[in-house]
Amino acid sequence: VTETAEWLTFANELADSVKPIVLSYFRRRLSIEHKLDGSPVTEADRAIETKIRNAISQRYPAHGVFGEEYGRTEGASRYTWVIDPIDGTKSFITGVPLFGTLIALLDSDRPILGVIDIPALGERWVASAGEITRFNDIECRSSDCIRLRDAALYATSVDMFEGDDRKRFEAVSRAANMRRFSGDCYAYGLLAAGFIDLVVEADLQPYDFLALVPVVEGAGGVITDWAGNPLGIESDGRVIAAATPALHAEVVSMLARNSHQCAR
Amino acid sequence: VTETAEWLTFANELADSVKPIVLSYFRRRLSIEHKLDGSPVTEADRAIETKIRNAISQRYPAHGVFGEEYGRTEGASRYTWVIDPIDGTKSFITGVPLFGTLIALLDSDRPILGVIDIPALGERWVASAGEITRFNDIECRSSDCIRLRDAALYATSVDMFEGDDRKRFEAVSRAANMRRFSGDCYAYGLLAAGFIDLVVEADLQPYDFLALVPVVEGAGGVITDWAGNPLGIESDGRVIAAATPALHAEVVSMLARNSHQCAR
Numbered sequence: 359v360t361e362t363a364e365w366l367t368f369a370n371e372l373a374d375s376v377k378p379i380v381l382s383y384f385r386r387r388l389s390i391e392h393k394l395d396g397s398p399v400t401e402a403d404r405a406i407e408t409k410i411r412n413a414i415s416q417r418y419p420a421h422g423v424f425g426e427e428y429g430r431t432e433g434a435s436r437y438t439w440v441i442d443p444i445d446g447t448k449s450f451i452t453g454v455p456l457f458g459t460l461i462a463l464l465d466s467d468r469p470i471l472g473v474i475d476i477p478a479l480g481e482r483w484v485a486s487a488g489e490i491t492r493f494n495d496i497e498c499r500s501s502d503c504i505r506l507r508d509a510a511l512y513a514t515s516v517d518m519f520e521g522d523d524r525k526r527f528e529a530v531s532r533a534a535n536m537r538r539f540s541g542d543c544y545a546y547g548l549l550a551a552g553f554i555d556l557v558v559e560a561d562l563q564p565y566d567f568l569a570l571v572p573v574v575e576g577a578g579g580v581i582t583d584w585a586g587n588p589l590g591i592e593s594d595g596r597v598i599a600a601a602t603p604a605l606h607a608e609v610v611s612m613l614a615r616n617s618h619q620c621a622r
Numbered sequence: 623v624t625e626t627a628e629w630l631t632f633a634n635e636l637a638d639s640v641k642p643i644v645l646s647y648f649r650r651r652l653s654i655e656h657k658l659d660g661s662p663v664t665e666a667d668r669a670i671e672t673k674i675r676n677a678i679s680q681r682y683p684a685h686g687v688f689g690e691e692y693g694r695t696e697g698a699s700r701y702t703w704v705i706d707p708i709d710g711t712k713s714f715i716t717g718v719p720l721f722g723t724l725i726a727l728l729d730s731d732r733p734i735l736g737v738i739d740i741p742a743l744g745e746r747w748v749a750s751a752g753e754i755t756r757f758n759d760i761e762c763r764s765s766d767c768i769r770l771r772d773a774a775l776y777a778t779s780v781d782m783f784e785g786d787d788r789k790r791f792e793a794v795s796r797a798a799n800m801r802r803f804s805g806d807c808y809a810y811g812l813l814a815a816g817f818i819d820l821v822v823e824a825d826l827q828p829y830d831f832l833a834l835v836p837v838v839e840g841a842g843g844v845i846t847d848w849a850g851n852p853l854g855i856e857s858d859g860r861v862i863a864a865a866t867p868a869l870h871a872e873v874v875s876m877l878a879r880n881s882h883q884c885a886r
Contacts, residue, residue, distance in 0.1 A: 385817065448802055452774055453817025454720070455743065479719065479743075510716055515803055516780055538712055539779055540804030553649065553717030 362486050365471055369461050372413055373475040373482065376406045376459060380444065380477045385453050400451070403427050406443035406459065414439050421463075424591070426565045438464045440591075442565040446514075446542030455479055458543040462569035467590035472572035474543050483547045483573045491576035493551045500579040500601040503555035506530070506608050509601075511537045511556040512545035518561045522617065523596070526584075529616040530558055530609055546570040549599050550577035556609065557599040560584075564591045574599045580606035584613045626750050629735055633725050634748065636677055637739040640670045640723060644708065644741045649717050664715070667691050670707035670723065678703050685727075688855070690829045702728045704855075706829040710778075710806030719743055722807040726833035731854035736836035738811050747811045747837045755840035757815045764843040767819035768868040770794070770876070775801045775820040776809035782825045786881065787860070790848075793880040794822055794873055810834040813863050814841035820873065821863040824848075828855045838863045844870035848877045 383402035407427045414423050422433030425441040439461065444450050446457035455478030463471035474483040483498075485491040491498055503509050511534040513519075519527045531537040534556065541548070541557070543566070548554045550573050567581075571589055574581040580603050582588060584596040598613070600606035647666035671691045678687055686697030689705040703725065708714050710721035719742030727735035738747040747762075749755040755762055767773050775798040777783075783791045795801040798820060805812070805821070807830070812818045814837050831845075835853055838845040844867050846852060848860040862877070864870035 385815075448800065452776070452800075452802060453812045453815060454804070454808075456718075456720075512716070517801070536712065536716075537781070538716065538804075540718070540802075544718075548717045551717060 362471070365463055366484065366486050368417060369463065369471060369473045370482075370484065372410050372461055373459055373473050375413065376409055376443070377475065377477040379406050379409065380457075380459060384450060384455075384478055400444070400447070402450075403443045403447075407441055410439075410441050410443070410461070424565065426563070436466045440464060440469075440565050440568045442543075442563075442569070445566060446544065449540075449542060456540065456542065456544045458547075460543055460565065460569035462565075462571070464568065464591070467592070469568045469571040469589070472569035474547050474569060474573055476544060476547070481547070483550055485550075485572035485576035487572055487576075489576055491550050491573050493547065498551045498577050500549055500574070500577045501552045501555050503601045504604040506533050506556070506605065506612070507535060509534045509536075509555035509605060510553075511558060512541045512548065512554050513537070513539060513557065513559050514541050514545070515539050518559060520561070523560045526613050526616045527558060527560070530612050533612070542566075543570060546574055546581075546599055549579055549601060550574055552577075552601070555601040556605060557597070558584075558609065558613075560596045562595045562597055564593065567593070567595075567597050570597075570599065578602070582606070582610070584610070586610040626735070629727055630748065630750050632681060633727065633735060633737045634746075636674050636725055637723055637737050637746065639677065640673055640707070641739065641741040643670050643673065644721075644723060648714060648719075648742055664708070664711070666714075667707045667711075671705055674703075674705050674707070674725070688829065690827065700730045704728060704733075704829050704832045706807075706827075706833070709830060710808065713804075713806060720804065720806065720808045722811075724807055724829065724833035726829075726835070728832065728855070731856070733832045733835040733853070736833035738807050738833060738837055740808060740811070745811070747814055749814075749836035749840035751836055751840075753840055755814050755837050757811070762815045762841050764813055764838070764841045764865040765816045765819050767865045770797050770820070770869065770872050771799060773798045773800075773819035773865075773869060774817075775799075775822060776805045776812065776818050777801070777803060777821065777823050778805050778809070779803050782823060784825070787824050790877050790880040791822060791824070794876050797876070806830075807834060810838055810845075810863055813843055813865060814838055816841075816865070819865040819869060821861070822848075822873065822877075824860045826859045826861055828857065831857070831859075831861050834861075834863065842866070846870070846874070848874070850874040
């Protein structure tokens with residue numbers, strides 16, 4: 359068993375172990391002060407991240423951990439686990455089953471393993487660098503869409519784009535065949551499985567997108583920031599995921615043409 | 623067994639009978655010309671509606687039928703079944719499991735029975751006039767939210783609002799505690815189950831909203847057009863559903879204040 363295979367098994371075990379916790383909080387009445395907070399922090403998030411952190415520090419004491427709730431703990435090695443206990447909190451608190459638990463493993467700043475687990479649907483995407491992404495244990499591939507005008511585009515919400523980013527998103531999304539809102543991590547899973555072709559988002563945190571990188575790349579897609587740079591912990595939170603390199607290049611080029619800096 | 627109970631059993635049987643058809647088309651590669659059409663018409667829609675129409679004409683030959691695909695067939699009685707085989711076609715064609723089959727029964731123009739079936743999730747809302755709505759066979763109630771500033775609001779997409787409607791929607795949705803896009807019929811089910819508080823939409827067809835009326839009302843909510851009028855086949859396609867009468871009144875009043883006609 360290679361080290362990577364061992365990490366992958368461990369990541370699956372992590373997702374399995376927190377699934378009952380996530381589901382025990384789903385559609386339960388949350389306390390009023392958290393229920394509709396702009397950035398809701400629930401007991402669920404904390405319970406899940408604590409369980410995952412404990413499991414990691416027991417199994418891989420030299421690895422670092424970076425999680426949404428409890429921040430970053432440096433490790434002695436170059437490996438860091440990046441955790442989002444519940445991605446899609448707004449879906450979670452409104453009873454929509456499209457939220458997920460995200461688990462990534464970084465080798466220095468490069469994501470080498472990613473899990474998107476959708477506990478309420480029993481769906482899971484698993485990927486490690488150099489291997490084909492698996493969706494519910496079956497290898498999956500992104501679509502062969504190479505032109506924006508043919509692409510089905512998802513973004514979690516128009517509300518994630520501010521100012522100039524909004525204009526750039528409007529230009530791209532209006533040129534797509536179809537645009538649709540909702541998604542969070544689920545949209546990237548849909549892309550890896552070949553159901554949609556493009557995701558363009560902004561205002562994301564590292565724990566929102568690092569697990570998505572191996573999933574999208576392992577399915578044949580391309581995922582970068584809006585300038586076409588690889589995603590890492592220091593990325594600015596703007597993300598493009600595209601089914602093919604050609605589609606990705608078209609969107610990066612269009613975002614650049616529509617940026618305020620270029621227009622001046 | 624009352625007539626209403628018999629109709630309800632029949633409506634459940636209809637939903638059961640088409641569920642395997644819907645699921646056999648879900649996440650299957652659809653033919654290219656339909657895949658991303660603006661108003662996608664799939665083999666699935668037609669197969670489902672045909673099956674439902676045949677079952678109705680056999681069981682209730684005097685009842686009319688009005689469906690998305692094959693239009694309106696008048697009946698000899700005052701009862702009309704209204705069918706949307708797949709509500710949320712964009713979800714359906716992009717692999718998102720939040721689409722539903724909608725079945726309503728009208729007594730003249732008044733919806734007296736409604737079913738929202740979400741086949742890919744195994745979830746169903748069932749309602750008939752005068753009874754409490756059932757979600758997965760358990761009675762459900764809308765939330766006790768009485769103020770827009772506390773409300774979680776859903777709409778399927780910002781793209782459903784044109785011109786003046788867009789401004790009116792922006793005014794209302796910006797005043798809500800939270801706004802979120804996606805949903806189709808699922809949003810009304812979430813409202814009936816108490817998970818969200820408000821849905822404001824436009825550009826809907828009668829088969830999109832008539833089944834929702836008994837579901838929302840039977841859970842204690844209020845559902846009308848934007849002017850506060852009851853929904854019927856001739857409604858203009860603008861819909862508000864609110865968890866409580868107070869919340870409904872606040873939104874109707876705000877939509878009226880922000881309408882172009884009033885502003886002049």
